[in-house]
């Protein structure tokens with residue numbers, strides 16, 4: 001065993017101080033930051049912060065995407081979901097397994113995490129921490145500097161690579177210990193605690209469930225779109241996404257054409273929509289057009305919608321109230 005470790009750096013407080021505790025024991029540390037298609041806005045900001053954390057700590061950092069295999073795990077997690085579609089136990093096992101695979105090429109002997117016993121309900125309980133360690137085939141090779149004294153000594157501690165006395169025995173959700181360390185070390189580059197990926201978001205989770213249930217060949221593009229616009233289930237095989245602002249109008253415009261049909265209002269102000277439908281038919285277009293018009297301004301009695309489905313053509317329809325709220329996917333929970 002050598003004096004080199006990979007440390008999982010989220011960009012948050014815990015991983016920053018945990019890594020510092022290991023660096024201060026003379027260990028060479030390489031940071032590893034995971035990204036994914038399910039990253040929330042906050043996660044993306046944390047990604048930038050992780051680079052700053054590494055710079056402040058004076059270590060190299062590698063960013064790695066969880067990749068398409070991870071989508072399969074989200075679809076069918078062995079250890080189930082948390083409150084929403086977040087498979088935190090499987091996600092931790094997956095990330096740590098990827099880390100283990102990188103150890104030989106980086107010449108690292110063990111892994112460091114900012115985990116704190118009892119801090120998170122699903123993945124940081126004692127029994128789940130043990131399960132995750134076992135299933136990622138890193139038994140004895142994960143060091144959690146903030147809670148180390150509450151676990152049996154890791155292999156680096158047993159072999160004298162790390163001094164156990166300089167590791168901590170902190171548990172629970174309180175963060176006074178971490179803030180004291182930040183103060184002591186003068187660290188500035190870390191994000192405040194809290195938040196999870198998009199899979200912890202109830203609305204996103206409802207939309208993801210709907211996508212998985214209705215579209216057997218969904219793509220990463222379909223997943224990316226779950227965070228954009230209002231989503232309507234027009235029929236079992238047709239979904240309409242309606243922009244909520246100018247930025248989303250542009251985003252939907254740039255995506256349409258791949259497997260989505262673009263719908264634009266003509267002669268009145270209103271949002272753009274994109275439609276994914278197995279077999280387009282008049283009824284689906286009419287319902288979609290009425291939903292779009294519902295979000296428009298100064299809509300004439302016979303509005304016109306332009307359809308871009310390979311060719312461009314428009315159709316006029318009679319406007320009347322439609323109960324589009326009942327088609328909103330978010331309300332199907």
Ligand code: SF4
Nearest residue numbers: 086087088091196197
């Ligand atoms: S919150 Fe998201 S990224 Fe974090 S462990 Fe859970 S599933 Fe993974």
